[in-house]
Amino acid sequence: MHPDSQLDAAYWQQRYLAGQTGWDAGSITPPLLDYFRQLGLPDERRILIPGAGRAYEAEYLHRQGWPNVWVADVAPAPLHDFQQRVPTFPAAHLLQQDFFALEPTPAFDLIVEQTFFCALDPSLRLAYARQCAHLLRPGGTLMGLLFDTEFSQPGPPFGGSREEYRAYFAPYFDFAHFETATNSLPPRRGRELFICLKRKRLPGSY
Numbered sequence: 001m002h003p004d005s006q007l008d009a010a011y012w013q014q015r016y017l018a019g020q021t022g023w024d025a026g027s028i029t030p031p032l033l034d035y036f037r038q039l040g041l042p043d044e045r046r047i048l049i050p051g052a053g054r055a056y057e058a059e060y061l062h063r064q065g066w067p068n069v070w071v072a073d074v075a076p077a078p079l080h081d082f083q084q085r086v087p088t089f090p091a092a093h094l095l096q097q098d099f100f101a102l103e104p105t106p107a108f109d110l111i112v113e114q115t116f117f118c119a120l121d122p123s124l125r126l127a128y129a130r131q132c133a134h135l136l137r138p139g140g141t142l143m144g145l146l147f148d149t150e151f152s153q154p155g156p157p158f159g160g161s162r163e164e165y166r167a168y169f170a171p172y173f174d175f176a177h178f179e180t181a182t183n184s185l186p187p188r189r190g191r192e193l194f195i196c197l198k199r200k201r202l203p204g205s206y
């Protein structure tokens, strides 16, 4: 978290308590569902969902039998809601922690992004890309959705463009997919990028 940021745990907790959670789709979204369905059978792959909120993606993966799914969020309320909804999910895999303080012990195979990047102060975008690279094993995957649009209201969410984002991720990732999503939720249609990035294997790289 940015040391000066007003977008701290208290801010997000208050948004949940006040029911101001317009980002919350209420279930797993089609792009993530379609991606997960092609992952094959559940195995030991370590999957991190940061800024997960109520973590419908983690619920889906858990119910499919994936054993190594981890959820991180700074706000306690959505984690509590998740625990009530999915009591069989391992409590130790629910991390009430700052994403930027997470450590790769051990490294993750997959990080899932949905409306977390756009919730961060834009000054943290390069740090986000670097931290994802830090947490992933070489060859590991960062996938999900990024808004490719500007918003008329002050953020969060903070908008941006694919050209801007490319510059943050290019030092650390190879780009497998970086194009307008074809299966977005209707209100987001045409305004979000589907990304699937592979953590570079450069010797001596992060």
Ligand SMILES: C[S@@+](CC[C@H](N)C(=O)[O-])C[C@H]1O[C@@H](n2cnc3c(N)ncnc32)[C@H](O)[C@@H]1O
Pocket (backbone or CB within 6 Å): 001, 007, 012, 013, 023, 024, 025, 050, 051, 052, 053, 054, 055, 072, 073, 074, 075, 078, 097, 098, 099, 100, 114, 115, 116, 119
């Ligand atoms: C816009 S919400 C999106 C939640 C969820 N991904 C979804 O799509 O419903 C952003 C989430 O990021 C969390 N968050 C904000 N800053 C964070 C940080 N530095 N580390 C971890 N979580 C953070 C907030 O508490 C909030 O749940």
